Amino acid sequence: MTHRARLCAWLVAVVGVTLVHQPAWLGAGLAVVLLASGRGRGTLTLRAGRAVLPILLVISIGYLVMGWLTAALDWRFLLLFNLRVLLLALLTAWMVRDVNLERALQGFPGAQRWLSIVRGQEAVLRRLATEYRAAVRSRSTVPPTLRQRYLAGAALALAALDKAVYNSEALTQGMRSRGAFDD
Amino acid sequence: MHIPDGLISPQTYLPALVIAAPLWLVARRRLQARLGDEMLSRLTVLTALALLLSTLMLPLPGGTSGHAVGVGLLALVFGPWIAFLAYSLVLLLQAVVVGAGGITALPVNALAMGFVGGWTTVLLFAALRRFGEGPAVAIAVWCGVMSAALLLALVLGLQPWIAQGPDGTPRFFPFGPAVTIPALLLPHALIGAGEAALTLLVFRHARRRRWLEVPG
Numbered sequence: 001m002t003h004r005a006r007l008c009a010w011l012v013a014v015v016g017v018t019l020v021h022q023p024a025w026l027g028a029g030l031a032v033v034l035l036a037s038g039r040g041r042g043t044l045t046l047r048a049g050r051a052v053l054p055i056l057l058v059i060s061i062g063y064l065v066m067g068w069l070t071a072a073l074d075w076r077f078l079l080l081f082n083l084r085v086l087l088l089a090l091l092t093a094w095m096v097r098d099v100n101l102e103r104a105l106q107g108f109p110g111a112q113r114w115l116s117i118v119r120g121q122e123a124v125l126r127r128l129a130t131e132y133r134a135a136v137r138s139r140s141t142v143p144p145t146l147r148q149r150y151l152a153g154a155a156l157a158l159a160a161l162d163k164a165v166y167n168s169e170a171l172t173q174g175m176r177s178r179g180a181f182d183d
Numbered sequence: 184m185h186i187p188d189g190l191i192s193p194q195t196y197l198p199a200l201v202i203a204a205p206l207w208l209v210a211r212r213r214l215q216a217r218l219g220d221e222m223l224s225r226l227t228v229l230t231a232l233a234l235l236l237s238t239l240m241l242p243l244p245g246g247t248s249g250h251a252v253g254v255g256l257l258a259l260v261f262g263p264w265i266a267f268l269a270y271s272l273v274l275l276l277q278a279v280v281v282g283a284g285g286i287t288a289l290p291v292n293a294l295a296m297g298f299v300g301g302w303t304t305v306l307l308f309a310a311l312r313r314f315g316e317g318p319a320v321a322i323a324v325w326c327g328v329m330s331a332a333l334l335l336a337l338v339l340g341l342q343p344w345i346a347q348g349p350d351g352t353p354r355f356f357p358f359g360p361a362v363t364i365p366a367l368l369l370p371h372a373l374i375g376a377g378e379a380a381l382t383l384l385v386f387r388h389a390r391r392r393r394w395l396e397v398p399g
Contacts (some may be wrong), residue, residue: 009281014286017192021354051282055187064358074352081357085189088285092188096282117223118276121231157381158388161228165394168224176220 010095017087023076026083030090037094038087048089057080097151117171123168126158185237185292186335188285190356192346196336204272206298210268217265220360225394229257229270232385234276251374252331255324256382257370259308259338260389264307286313291338300331320386321379328375329368334369336360 001009016043020026034041061080067073105112136144144152218226224398253273259264271293277284284292306325311319338359343353358365389395 011286014188018189018196018287022349051191052187055190060355062362066362077352077354077357080354081189085187088188088287089282092278092286093281096280099279101279114272115276117227118234118272119280121393122225124236124237125228125231139332154384157384159234161385161388162256162392164228164231165225165392168228169221172220172224172227181371 003100004106006083006099007096007101007104010091010099012097014088017091020084021080023079023083026080026087029084030083031086033087033090036096037090038048040097044093045090047085047097051093052085052089056085082180113175117168120171121164121168125160128163129156132156134159185277185284186288186339188282188286189307190288191288191291191338191342192355193287194290195251195342195344196287199294203290203294206242206294207271210264210271211288213262214268217259218303218386222261224270226261226265229253229260230273233257233270234273236280237273238307249377251381252296252328253378253382254296254300254331255327255378256385256389257305258317258327258393259320259323263298263301263305266301267293267297270301283351291335296331299334300327303327303330310359315340317383320383324379325375325384327379332367332371333364333377336363339363339367 016030017026021028034045037044060082060148062082063078064073101115102112105115132152133156191308195264199383232255236251236253254266254270254324257269271289274289274292274297275286278286278289304323307323307326307396308319311322337360339356340358340363343359346354358366
């Protein structure tokens with residue numbers, strides 16, 4: 001299956017899951033996804049769980065408390081809701097693991113270009129933030145006060161922004177000179 | 184403040200997609216008309232910054248998460264249409280690259296945070312700037328965050344009425360507006376204050392560097 005077909009299949013599956021309201025079908029879907037996702041399904045489940053568990057816990061506990069207070073608790077709804085959100089998260093984690101977006105977007109140069117530029121810039125910003133934090137830490141042997149941390153954070157953000165814009169200008173000019181914007 | 188997948192019904196996200204699609208086309212045309220090399224580099228950096236800010240999420244009782252958005256900054260620097268498009272890209276990347284947020288909830292999230300949040304910020308900034316740039320930016324960004332949070336709280340709070348089974352039990356998000364509005368607005372009042380301070384810092388820097396693409 002090509003990466004674009006996988007991406008389309010994921011979109012159809014995600015929309016399809018929101019149209020199913022039977023916990024048994026959603027449970028079966030969960031089992032199928034776990035079986036079909038092959039090796040690494042444990043990591044996949046952990047990844048999906050990490051993404052939605054906090055939200056599921058907050059909503060489920062809230063629902064249990066309100067149901068207990070109003071004596072209107074519906075266990076079937078709780079099961080349906082949790083299964084659906086978990087299945088959707090698992091499908092998305094599977095797609096993130098197995099779909100190469102650059103390949104899926106072949107034939108859409110504009111989308112590929114935006115994807116590459118923004119992902120590249122995000123990586124640059126993350127790296128700059130790490131570098132500046134290390135630099136601030138290396139300048140003092142005692143831990144900084146809260147005020148110092150805020151001031152260093154502000155200076156870091158603005159310096160990182162300047163550097164990122166400079167990098168981005170160089171990247172854009174490089175892409176322009178190679179004809180990336182000609183189509 | 185994203186709504187993740189599975190919390191809102193197709194009766195909500197499909198109409199939202201119908202509303203968002205033509206707005207994305209208008210925004211795309213506006214971007215193409217103004218896009219130059221300098222703007223492209225600044226836009227990608229500030230879009231990446233918004234992506235970075237929105238990855239630091241804290242789950243909230245109202246069914247969403249709390250995080251800085253960055254759309255106010257995008258709207259003040261590039262205008263509301265481009266901010267809407269750029270933030271939609273942030274949401275899309277979060278859904279398909281990070282696996283956070285949701286692809287079905289994307290139109291709702293984009294309309295609330297990117298469109299309503301962006302336009303609220305820009306319109307309020309224009310109305311308040313005669314009282315001073317700093318207060319105008321801070322109030323406009325805070326109101327932009329709160330307006331987006333209010334809209335998302337309403338969308339979530341209406342789910343028990345929009346999508347329910349034959350016996351009246353909810354099929355998606357179970358709480359009404361009496362729960363979702365305070366659960367989202369109270370934490371976002373604090374998040375909005377932090378975002379206002381951050382936006383003011385970067386906005387002043389952007390003005391010094393002559394990065395502002397909107398008049399004024």
